Amino acid sequence: MLRAVLNLQRSATPLRRAFxxxxxxxxxxRTIYEKLSKALSPEILAVSDVSGGCGSMYRVHIxxxxxxxxxxxxxxxxxxxxxKDDIAGMHGLQLETFVPQSEEY
Known part of the structure; x- marks a missing residue:
C-alpha cells in the first residue's frame, strides 16, 4: 500500500507543477527559481530563503x-x-540535487 501511495504522489507531481x-x-x-527553471527544466524545484528574509542564504531542492x-x-x-552571479552576493547556498525516478519499471 505504501508503494501505491508513493507512486500516486510521484505521478501527481508533474500535474501540480504544471497547473x-x-x-x-x-x-x-523568484530570481533563483526562474533561472534554474529556464536552464534545467526541472521536474521538481523548491527555493527557500533560509536567512530570515535578508537574502543571504538559500536552500534549493531540485x-x-x-x-x-x-x-x-x-x-x-x-x-x-x-x-554564479547570484552566489557572489550570498552568504551560503544549500543544495539538494537529484535525478527524479522514472515511472517506468
Missing part, C-alpha cells in the same frame, strides 16, 4: 533529468554555474 504557480517570499527566491549521468559534485557545479 500551479509557486509563491515566493522574496524576490531572491530534481532534473538534466542531472542524469552526473555525480553529485557535478550536479552541484552545474547549479553553481547557473547561479
Amino acid at each position: 500551479s504557480t509557486p509563491s515566493f517570499a522574496t524576490e531572491g527566491e 530534481g532534473a533529468t538534466a542531472f542524469r549521468g552526473l555525480n553529485l559534485v557535478r550536479q552541484h557545479r552545474k547549479v553553481n554555474e547557473i547561479l
